[in-house]
Amino acid sequence: MMRHSNLPDPQNRLVVFCDFDGTVSRRDIGYHFFHHFSGGKIQKLIPDWKAGVMSSREILTREAEMSTVHQEEVEPFLEQFEISPGFVDFVTLCEQNHVPVHIISDGLDIYITWLLKRYQLERLPVMSNTATLDSGRITLQFPFDNGACERCGNCKGERIRQYRQSHPGTNVVFVGDGMSDLCAIDEADILFAKKDLENYCQANNIDYVPYHHFPDVARWLLARGYLQK
Numbered sequence: 001m002m003r004h005s006n007l008p009d010p011q012n013r014l015v016v017f018c019d020f021d022g023t024v025s026r027r028d029i030g031y032h033f034f035h036h037f038s039g040g041k042i043q044k045l046i047p048d049w050k051a052g053v054m055s056s057r058e059i060l061t062r063e064a065e066m067s068t069v070h071q072e073e074v075e076p077f078l079e080q081f082e083i084s085p086g087f088v089d090f091v092t093l094c095e096q097n098h099v100p101v102h103i104i105s106d107g108l109d110i111y112i113t114w115l116l117k118r119y120q121l122e123r124l125p126v127m128s129n130t131a132t133l134d135s136g137r138i139t140l141q142f143p144f145d146n147g148a149c150e151r152c153g154n155c156k157g158e159r160i161r162q163y164r165q166s167h168p169g170t171n172v173v174f175v176g177d178g179m180s181d182l183c184a185i186d187e188a189d190i191l192f193a194k195k196d197l198e199n200y201c202q203a204n205n206i207d208y209v210p211y212h213h214f215p216d217v218a219r220w221l222l223a224r225g226y227l228q229k
């Protein structure tokens with residue numbers, strides 16, 4: 001839990017960074033995407049990734065190799081996925097407060113862009129890995145990977161550090177749910193965590209704010225003066 005004596009000054013500018021899979025999207029689309037299009041073959045890779053034995057760049061590359069997917073199969077598959085409850089209202093609230101909301105994901109642009117568009121949220125800046133499809137094969141690109149982080153394909157910690165350099169004195173809020181968020185922990189001034197990320201924080205004695213969905217995040221930030229109604 002967040003030690004309330006350590007909270008950053010509400011007078012500072014605020015920026016919100018959100019993980020995508022399982023945070024902005026209700027379910028982990030990346031996982032379901034590769035599980036579906038590999039016919040379940042990727043399942044055996046998951047324990048090594050969660051244990052940190054395999055980097056996310058490595059696991060994504062292996063998952064892509066195990067999968068066959070044609071362009072015309074993508075949209076019908078994605079129809080089943082939804083944005084998390086309250087996320088659209090949360091973005092509106094942030095925009096009314098001139099607080100930018102960024103999505104940083106170690107997943108893939110092909111489903112992120114599609115889901116955001118479906119909810120008229122395509123204006124949100126997205127930093128993610130990218131995928132191209134060609135006759136059933138998926139080719140991945142890692143435009144943000146510079147080899148500095150061994151764990152990530154697109155390192156959330158690095159993205160936040162870069163943002164801070166060009167926006168000094170900003171309070172950074174990070175909202176996440178899983179093991180792809182670990183590098184963001186040290187960089188966030190206010191960390192909202194659930195599921196695997198929450199378990200990790202508890203096991204490692206890290207300050208965080210528990211939440212279920214975005215209305216909880218909004219309420220917490222409103223109650224402490226970081227956002228106004």
Ligand SMILES: [Mg+2]
Nearest residue numbers: 019021022178
């Ligand atoms: Mg996630």
Ligand SMILES: [Zn+2]
Nearest residue numbers: 149152155183
């Ligand atoms: Zn990293």
